[in-house]
Amino acid sequence: xxxxxxxxxxxxxxxxxxxxxxxxxxARLEEKPxxxxxxxxxxxxxxxSEDLFVVRDGMLMxxxxxxxxxxxxxxxxxxxxxxxxxxxxxGRSPDTVVAMSNATVCAFDRSEVARLxxxxxxxxxxxxxxxxxxxxITTDRLAGLGRTxxxxxxxxxxxxxxxxxxxxxMDVDTAFSPGLTQEEMGDxxxxxxxxxxxxxxxxxxEGMIAREGxxxxxxxxxxxxxxxxxxxxxxxLDLSWLPPGR
Amino acid sequence: xxxxxxxxxxxxxxxxxxxxxxxxxxARLEEKPxxxxxxxxxxxxxxxSEDLFVVRDGMLMxxxxxxxxxxxxxxxxxxxxxxxxxxxxxGRSPDTVVAMSNATVCAFDRSEVARLxxxxxxxxxxxxxxxxxxxxITTDRLAGLGRTxxxxxxxxxxxxxxxxxxxxxMDVDTAFSPGLTQEEMGDxxxxxxxxxxxxxxxxxxEGMIAREGxxxxxxxxxxxxxxxxxxxxxxxLDLSWLPPGR
DNA sequence: CGGCCGTTTGACGCGGGTCAAGTGATGTGG
DNA sequence: CCACATCACTTGACCCGCGTCAAACGGCCG
Numbered sequence: 252x253x254x255x256x257x258x259x260x261x262x263x264x265x266x267x268x269x270x271x272x273x274x275x276x277x278a279r280l281e282e283k284p285x286x287x288x289x290x291x292x293x294x295x296x297x298x299x300s301e302d303l304f305v306v307r308d309g310m311l312m313x314x315x316x317x318x319x320x321x322x323x324x325x326x327x328x329x330x331x332x333x334x335x336x337x338x339x340x341x342g343r344s345p346d347t348v349v350a351m352s353n354a355t356v357c358a359f360d361r362s363e364v365a366r367l368x369x370x371x372x373x374x375x376x377x378x379x380x381x382x383x384x385x386x387x388i389t390t391d392r393l394a395g396l397g398r399t400x401x402x403x404x405x406x407x408x409x410x411x412x413x414x415x416x417x418x419x420x421m422d423v424d425t426a427f428s429p430g431l432t433q434e435e436m437g438d439x440x441x442x443x444x445x446x447x448x449x450x451x452x453x454x455x456x457e458g459m460i461a462r463e464g465x466x467x468x469x470x471x472x473x474x475x476x477x478x479x480x481x482x483x484x485x486x487x488l489d490l491s492w493l494p495p496g497r
Numbered sequence: 498x499x500x501x502x503x504x505x506x507x508x509x510x511x512x513x514x515x516x517x518x519x520x521x522x523x524a525r526l527e528e529k530p531x532x533x534x535x536x537x538x539x540x541x542x543x544x545x546s547e548d549l550f551v552v553r554d555g556m557l558m559x560x561x562x563x564x565x566x567x568x569x570x571x572x573x574x575x576x577x578x579x580x581x582x583x584x585x586x587x588g589r590s591p592d593t594v595v596a597m598s599n600a601t602v603c604a605f606d607r608s609e610v611a612r613l614x615x616x617x618x619x620x621x622x623x624x625x626x627x628x629x630x631x632x633x634i635t636t637d638r639l640a641g642l643g644r645t646x647x648x649x650x651x652x653x654x655x656x657x658x659x660x661x662x663x664x665x666x667m668d669v670d671t672a673f674s675p676g677l678t679q680e681e682m683g684d685x686x687x688x689x690x691x692x693x694x695x696x697x698x699x700x701x702x703e704g705m706i707a708r709e710g711x712x713x714x715x716x717x718x719x720x721x722x723x724x725x726x727x728x729x730x731x732x733x734l735d736l737s738w739l740p741p742g743r
Numbered sequence: 744c745g746g747c748c749g750t751t752t753g754a755c756g757c758g759g760g761t762c763a764a765g766t767g768a769t770g771t772g773g
Numbered sequence: 774c775c776a777c778a779t780c781a782c783t784t785g786a787c788c789c790g791c792g793t794c795a796a797a798c799g800g801c802c803g
Contacts, residue, residue: 337629
């Protein structure tokens with residue numbers, strides 16, 4: 252898996268040109284890098300946690316466990332992603348966050364958000380925009396879980412992971428490494444590992460994808476995306492309304 | 498269905514005391530009330546729409562249609578709810594918004610958000626908080642669709658609707674009127690109308706609920722909530738980090 | 744070499760979908 | 774005020790996609 256040092260500022264810089272003061276304000280959020288090892292539980296579903304985080308490097312996931320022990324993976328995190336924003340509402344994490352690879356994250360206090368709100372209205376507005384993008388993506392997944400077939404869900408997961416990794420500045424080609432076990436894929440899209448396997452094989456037999464080791468090759472991405480109705484939500488942004496930067 | 502004139506300001510006032518200036522700023526968002534009739538399509542999934550909205554009165558829903566004609570209801574809206582925030586990111590609506598009852602909504606321009614960001618950092622922070630609450634609720638629904646039984650989903654929908662209506666200031670008792678057809682319930686939780694019916698009857702036979710006309714009585718709400726692992730996400734907020742109001 | 748974890752594949756069962764028929768309620772035009 | 778249409782709700786019979794269980798298989802690491 253290739254890595255690019257893609258911080259929060261780099262992500263935002265893709266949308267708009269930041270002022271020096273804004274860049275400095277964002278840098279404050281990444282002052283305390285903390286390396287974590289693959290498999291480590293960073294936040295627990297029950298635990299109190301007033302901190303917010305930025306991913307500096309690596310891959311993590313957020314999931315919830317149901318009473319019967321089943322797991323629903325809620326979100327995957329890559330370099331430049333913000334997480335645990337729910338600390339702003341509850342002072343606790345509603346889900347568990349685990350590192351799927353060795354990773355580096357930076358914690359910052361909620362008061363930093365208050366400071367952003369006061370000093371950098373444009374950055375605060377961008378936070379709201381990021382939130383909206385994620386909300387729409389989550390909504391797409393909701394519709395996928397509620398109303399689409401297993402085959403469609405698996406294909407959509409591959410397309411979405413690739414888009415997210417590209418967004419994080421990783422150099423994904425038509426071939427890339429999802430970096431998940433089939434059980435994890437299933438837990439992300441509401442299927443069993445066994446059935447994920449069957450669908451991957453089916454997609455392979457259809458010639459839509461190829462697999463070797465952990466890598467996946469999307470043979471006809473266009474057609475696959477059209478078939479399953481996949482939309483890249485990182486495209487088509489309109490930020491013309493933002494207040495001026497400070 | 499009882500109605501209380503619950504605006505955005507009243508909703509926020511439940512969490513914190515607003516300053517006069519903040520109240521005035523919020524009132525600006527509700528200056529253009531617009532009555533809409535039951536069944537009317539307010540926003541279309543494809544259409545451009547740069548406006549945001551507050552619900553002043555009534556009930557609406559947001560849904561997406563899939564290629565095969567199936568529908569996934571994404572969210573229900575009540576008095577005091579903000580919607581179409583995704584206009585901030587895309588300048589268009591990713592879903593269709595329809596009035597389920599006669600309703601009144603107030604549109605406001607994206608520039609009002611820019612103004613809020615500049616002049617009222619605490620209100621802008623609260624917007625972020627509201628977003629987080631909704632994100633967590635959406636996440637709960639995601640886990641429900643991916644990993645729980647039909648019975649659990651139906652029961653959870655009833656509990657969640659009631660919590661949301663109470664939050665909107667409607668006087669819901671142990672008995673209340675969901676105001677949805679069984680087909681709409683199914684489209685919200687990924688089931689067919691037929692199966693929703695079967696589950697409602699089962700819950701009734703178990704003595705968990707009773708029904709008469711459109712009304713539903715939750716006989717043992719405590720036990721039902723425990724059984725299906727329902728959590729009211731409007732409770733347990735911690736807003737101590739907010740910047741001072743202006 | 745041996746154990747473990749992830750993958751693969753097959754056989755079988757079940758929860759929920761599909762189809763279809765029937766029952767009220769509401770509404771609407773004559 | 775009635776005849777008829779419509780729409781939501783019910784209920785039963787049947788089917789299928791996906792879950793479950795079980796048994797290999799293969800690669801990696803100690």
